[in-house]
Amino acid sequence: xxxxxxxxxxxxxxxxxxxxxxxxxxxxxxxxxxxxxxxxxxxxxxxxxxxxxxxxxxxxxxxxxxxxxxxxxxxxxxxxxxxxxxxxxxxxxxxxxxxxxxxxxxxxxxxxxxxxxxxxxxxxxxxxxxxxxxxxxxxxxxxxxxxxxxxxxxxxxxxxxxxxxxxxxxxxxxxxxxxxxxxxxxxxxxxxxxxxxxxxxxxxxxxxxxxxxxxxxxxxxxxxxxxxxxxxxxxxxxxxxxxxxxxxxxxxxxxxxxxxxxxxxxxxxxxxxxxxxxxxxxxxxxxxxxxxxxxxxxxxxxxxxxxxxxxxxxxxxxxxxxxxxxxxxxxxxxxxxxxxxxxxxxxxxxxxxxxxxxxxxxxxxxxxxx
Numbered sequence: 001x002x003x004x005x006x007x008x009x010x011x012x013x014x015x016x017x018x019x020x021x022x023x024x025x026x027x028x029x030x031x032x033x034x035x036x037x038x039x040x041x042x043x044x045x046x047x048x049x050x051x052x053x054x055x056x057x058x059x060x061x062x063x064x065x066x067x068x069x070x071x072x073x074x075x076x077x078x079x080x081x082x083x084x085x086x087x088x089x090x091x092x093x094x095x096x097x098x099x100x101x102x103x104x105x106x107x108x109x110x111x112x113x114x115x116x117x118x119x120x121x122x123x124x125x126x127x128x129x130x131x132x133x134x135x136x137x138x139x140x141x142x143x144x145x146x147x148x149x150x151x152x153x154x155x156x157x158x159x160x161x162x163x164x165x166x167x168x169x170x171x172x173x174x175x176x177x178x179x180x181x182x183x184x185x186x187x188x189x190x191x192x193x194x195x196x197x198x199x200x201x202x203x204x205x206x207x208x209x210x211x212x213x214x215x216x217x218x219x220x221x222x223x224x225x226x227x228x229x230x231x232x233x234x235x236x237x238x239x240x241x242x243x244x245x246x247x248x249x250x251x252x253x254x255x256x257x258x259x260x261x262x263x264x265x266x267x268x269x270x271x272x273x274x275x276x277x278x279x280x281x282x283x284x285x286x287x288x289x290x291x292x293x294x295x296x297x298x299x300x301x302x303x304x305x306x307x308x309x310x311x312x313x314x315x316x317x318x319x320x321x322x323x324x325x326x327x328x329x330x331x332x333x334x335x336x337x338x339x340x341x342x343x344x345x346x347x348x349x350x351x352x353x354x355x356x357x358x359x360x361x362x363x364x365x366x367x368x369x370x
Contacts, residue, residue, distance in 0.1 A: 001090065003060040003254040004083055006037065007265030008068040009283055012102060015136040017164075019198035021267035021281040022066040029283070034075045036287040040264060041082045046291045047262065050272050056262070058083075059090040060251035067123075069103035073111030080115040094119055094250040096160075101139035105147050109154050119158040119249075120151055121191075126167060126174075127181035134168045134210075141181065148185050158247060160189035165225065166218040167195050168210040175221050179228045188247035192225050193240050194218055219360055226356055237312050239359050256307045258299050274299050301328050302370040309366050314346070314353025328369070335368045 010025040010033075023029070040046060044053045061083055068076065080095060096119040097112065099105055126132050127141050148159055163178055182190060195212075197204045213221070226236050234242040238256065241249065254261050255271075263270040263278070266286045270277045276295040279286055301324040308315035317329050336347040344358035344365050358365050 001057055001059040001259070003062065003251050003259065003261035004058050004087065005062045005064060005251070005261055005263045005268055006079060006083070007263070007268040008063055008065040008071060008098075009033070009266055010065065010070050011067045012070055012100075013136065016202035017135060017195060017198070019201050020066065023283060025067075025070045030071060030075070032287050033283060034071065034079065036289075037264060038078060038082045041079070041086050044086070045289070047270075047272075050275075050277075051262075053086050054088065057088045057090070058093065058262075060094045060254065061089065061096070062251040063097045064121075065098055067100045067103065068097050069099040069105055069108060073108040076108065076117075077111040077115045080117065084116070096121055096249075096251060098123065099147075100137075101144045101147055102137070106150055109150060109156070112156065113154060118156060119160070120156060121160045121162065122147065124161045125164045126170070127178040128170075128174045131167050131170060131174060135164070145181075145185060148187065157188070159185075159187040160191060160249070161185070161187050162191045162193065163225075165192060165194045165221040166213055168212055170213055170221070172217075172220065172224060175224060176228075179225065182229075183232050188244050189249065190229060190234065190242040191240055192222070192242065194222065222360055223356065226359075235312070236356070236359075239310050239354075239362055253311075256310050258304065258307060269295070271298055305369050306366050309352075309354055309369070310362065312353060314351055316351050318350070332369055339365060339368065 007021070009022050010030060011022045012025055014022060014024070061080060063076065063079070076097065083089065093116070095115075095117045097117050098121045100123050122144070123137075124144055125135050125137055127144070129140050132139070151157065151159055161182060163182070165175070197207050203210065226242075229242045230236060233244055235245060235248075236242050237248050238252075241252070243249070258271070260272050261270060262272065266279050266283045267281045268279050270292065274297060276298045277292040278295050279292050280290065304320070304323065305315065305328065317332065321329055332352055336345055336352055339345045339358070340347045343355055344361065346353050346355060354362060354365060
C-alpha cells in the first residue's frame, strides 16, 4: 500500500538547528500555497504521467514541515479531505500531523477529528525548559503536558514525541528528566535524534560556543534512552524510533521498506514504481505549477540493504537473494562473522540485523555490506 507525504513549509520562527525547507508563516502566502496544494491533489496535473489517482491506494497521509499546525484548522481539514476525496484512501488510514507546542492547537483539534487525523507527532525535543530555549522552542514543559492531555481528551491518543540527544548543555541528569516526563505523559511513540550540526544553520556557525556534550557522552545518552524506553515497554524498531507494540509509524516504515509514496510540496520527495522525484526548495515555483524533478532510479541492492538494516528486523537473506541474486549474500557471509564477534550484528546464516551497539555506528556497519 502507498503513502502520501504533504509538506507544509511554514514556521512561526526558524529553529537554529533546522535545515529543512521552511519559511516564516505569512497569511497571504499560506493561502496561495494551500490553494495550489489542493489544486494539485484534486487535479493531479504534475504526476499524471506516473500514476492514476483512482488506482493510487494509500493507507497513510502525513503532514510534515515546517510546522503544519501554524495553518488554520480549516486549511488542514481541506487538505486532508481533498486527499481522501481524490485518492483511494483506506478507511482505517493512519493520518499524521506534525505539531509544535507553541501553536494554538486546541483550536485545531475539532478540525483534526472531523477529517480523521488519528496520529500526532509533537516536536518536544526536550522536557527541560532551558534546553528547549537553547533550541529555539518557547513552550514550557507544562504546555506540552497540557497539549498531550487535550489530544487524549478528544480521543486522539496515538501521540509521538520527538526528542533530541546531544543538545547544548544536556547531561545524563537532564536527559533522565526528559525520559521521566515521557513516562508520565504515557505516549505511544518516540523519535530520538542525535543533534547533527548542518551547514547553513545558526548552530553550525556558532558550534564552538554551544557547550555540546562530546561524542562518547552522546553515545551514553543514546544507550540510556534505549534502555529506559525498553524498560517501560517500548520496542526499538528503527535506529531512531521506539514504539509501544502496534504503534510503529506506518508512514515512515514505508520509506525503509521501499514502498511507494507520493510527496507534494516544495522539497517533498516521491518514490513511485522504482523512480525517485522531488520538488525544488522553492514555494513560488510550486505555486506556479512547476513539475517534479526526476532524481534517480531507486531500490537497488545497496539502498535495499541500507534501509532494511535501519530496522530492528533487519533483512532476510532468502528475500535478498530472490531480488538481487547471490553476490550481495556472499559479501554478507564474508563480513558478518567478524561484525558479530564485535557485537555489532545478529547473524544466523538466514538473517542479519544490527544490535543496539551496531545502531550507534550504523553508517560504518552498513558500509561494510554496500
